[in-house]
Amino acid sequence: MAPKTPDGSAPKPAHVSSKEIVQEQLKHLQISPQTQQQDEILSSPLLTVPLVERRLYHNVACPSSVFICGSQGSGKSNTLACLLENCLLENCLIPSKLGQLPNPLTGIVFHYDSFVSDSGGLPCEAAFLASSEKVSVRVLCAPTNIRTIQACKLKVLRGIDDLEPVLTTQQRMYSGIPGVRIEPLRLTDKDLNTRRMNDLMAIAEGGSMPLYLHVVNRILRDMRIEQQRTGSGFSYQTFKRHLDKADLTPMQRGPLGQRLDTLESFMAEGKGENEGKGKGKGGKAGSTVGWEPKAGQLTVVDLSCPCVTAELACSLFNICLSLFLEQKSSVGRVVAMDEAHKYMRDSAESQALTNSLLETIRLQRHLGVRVLISTQEPTVSTKLLDLCSVTVVHRFTSPDWLRTLRGHLTGISSMSVTAAADGDKQSTAVKPIAIGGKGEDAVLELFAIIVSLHTGQALVFAPSAVLELGAKVKDREAPILRLAHRALKVKVRSRLTKDGGKTVMA
CATH class of the missing domain: 3.40.50.300 (P-loop containing nucleotide triphosphate hydrolases)
Known part of the structure; x- marks a missing residue:
């Protein structure tokens, strides 16, 4: 059995302060207290112990x-x-x-x-x-x-x-x-923003994009302007409503719908604008x-x-x-x-x-x-x-x-x-x-x-x-x-x- 203190609690492990650790390491590195190079050494990712050991x-x-x-x-x-x-x-x-x-x-x-x-x-x-x-x-x-x-x-x-x-x-x-x-x-509305939606839609900078991604980019840009005006955050439900109103052909909505379905599989159920109004798909509220x-x-x-x-x-x-x-x-x-x-x-x-x-x-x-x-x-x-x-x-x-x-x-x-x-x-x-x-x-x-x-x-x-x-x-x-x-x-x-x-x- 482990030893205990008089009050019945387990003894705390010996604590070595960070100051003592730094002092000991600098001692092995043979640095005098007056040196002006300590900052460079403390910011080094790797340190050795010269003339003492190979560690x-x-x-x-x-x-x-x-x-x-x-x-x-x-x-x-x-x-x-x-x-x-x-x-x-x-x-x-x-x-x-x-x-x-x-x-x-x-x-x-x-x-x-x-x-x-x-x-x-x-x-x-x-x-x-x-x-x-x-x-x-x-x-x-x-x-x-x-x-x-x-x-x-x-x-x-x-x-x-x-x-x-x-x-x-x-x-x-x-x-x-x-x-x-x-x-x-699980993701919620507060976990999403314009940049993250661009990443999820695979909108590459300077690269060629299909037409539906140009539409998505325009919707996200308009929503961003509105968010700056009102001080509100990103709303996935608002994003979906804008997409429903967009002039897209069934052929264009196919790949876009696949991306959104994938994203929604990671969205917390019952969160966002409908939070408190009911449960998400399947009748179960999601946890974040x-x-x-x-x-x-x-x-x-x-x-x-x-x-x-x-x-x-x-x-x-x-x-x-x-x-x-x-x-x-x-x-x-x-x-x-x-x-x-x-x-x-x-x-x-x-x-x-x-x-x-x-x-x-x-x-x-x-x-x-x-x-x-x-x-x-x-x-x-x-x-x-x-x-x-x-x-x-x-x-x-x-x-x-x-x-x-x-x-x-x-x-x-x-x-x-x-x-x-x-x-x-x-x-x-x-x-x-x-x-x-x-x-x-x-x-x-x-x-x-x-x-x-x-x-x-x-x-x-x-x-x-x-x-x-x-x-x-x-x-x-x-x-x-x-x-x-x-x-x-x-x-x-x-x-x-x-x-x-x-x-x-x-």
């Missing part, structure tokens, strides 16, 4: 963006999970040797898998953070999938084995993760989603469903991202894209989501947000590669992927890989190892290093990462030595929470 620290306090890529089974999902643990697990749950987090962040993970049906489906691995009691995990899923998942949770909580014959694998997706709260993703930020809470938006396409998933992810970021809160936020290659493609909806991510990364310091993108293919968006402050490259074997990285990572054509020297047993310091050759020879040698990486190993590109302080020259302060054009060969730690992505062996 690399993730600076959660600083807004940053991380792009993770690699082949299946190379360890990218574990890397994403570890970064989420760094952001969400309280310091009382993490051993002091791994770091301290007195103020957990709030996070959202976007997940979509086309491999889902009545006979197959896998949960989002990030949901396994619920194996820690201090992390609250909720899963927002498509309404077309909520009943089966809720039946699955009923079986887990009550132990009803009789449900097994009627449960599909889809129903069992989250059955192995107790503590996960399942909710349907609360987006208020809560420290230590992870929201997984899992739209894996046979009825949801990758394009629709991108549109809904875009809305959820906007709703998540627009909430005013002092709690830090983290946004993660899980298996982004499965839904971020060449569609207009995918491009809109990519643009939102780019805008978020550009404003990450002002929004207080950390962005994590995990994908097999680095080709999903080269613009994201350009903007992300950290790129983690796990093992892959595709020359095309290397060509993509070469064109968008700092100095990859003539670089040195920083790693611990295997032959130096006298020192545990991080030391650079230069790649021989120039031009194509250096790239081929780099490719050989990437191909030979073991599971969990990676090359980290982070130009602003602080390695150590340089030699002090006369009366000048010691310069900060950054990773710059080099890379860091690292081994990512194992998860503290349950690992839900283990390879299934025969």
Whole structure:
């Protein structure tokens, strides 16, 4: 039994203040109190402990963006999970040797898998953070999938084995993760605005559009002018009335009706202008989603469903991202894209989501947000590669992927890989190892290093990462030595929470 205090309550874990943490880290980095470079160091996404050990620290306090890529089974999902643990697990749950987090962040993970049906489906691995009691995990899923998942949770909580014959694998997706709260993703009028409706209608900027989308754009513009005049918000019912009056042919109303029917399947029933006047379709009032930020809470938006396409998933992810970021809160936020290659493609909806991510990364310091993108293919968006402050490259074997990285990572054509020297047993310091050759020879040698990486190993590109302080020259302060054009060969730690992505062996 755990020890208790005289009043019968459990003792509180030892608390280490954030000030003490910063002071200890700066002490290891050999920075004097008089230095003027502390701000640069505190804003670095990665920190090392030079001349002491080989550990690399993730600076959660600083807004940053991380792009993770690699082949299946190379360890990218574990890397994403570890970064989420760094952001969400309280310091009382993490051993002091791994770091301290007195103020957990709030996070959202976007997940979509086309491999889902009545006979197959896998949960989002990030949901396994619920194996820690201090992390609250909720899963927002498509309404077309909520009943089966809720039946699955009923079986887990009550132990009803009789449900097994009627449960599909889809129903069992989250059955192995107790503590996960399942909710349907429902939208209301207040969740919609002109921009989000444009995204849902796939109205691309500067691109060619069918005639009915021009009509939709005009209606949204007129409604926007009226909203500015009256100070009212967007009304979906008003939008529908304007569409009914529009001069559209039956051929034009066909695809438009399909888009609206899809949107309405995610609208909360009985909400909007008719709220309080009756119930929606089916006679049941819908429940809405609360987006208020809560420290230590992870929201997984899992739209894996046979009825949801990758394009629709991108549109809904875009809305959820906007709703998540627009909430005013002092709690830090983290946004993660899980298996982004499965839904971020060449569609207009995918491009809109990519643009939102780019805008978020550009404003990450002002929004207080950390962005994590995990994908097999680095080709999903080269613009994201350009903007992300950290790129983690796990093992892959595709020359095309290397060509993509070469064109968008700092100095990859003539670089040195920083790693611990295997032959130096006298020192545990991080030391650079230069790649021989120039031009194509250096790239081929780099490719050989990437191909030979073991599971969990990676090359980290982070130009602003602080390695150590340089030699002090006369009366000048010691310069900060950054990773710059080099890379860091690292081994990512194992998860503290349950690992839900283990390879299934025969």
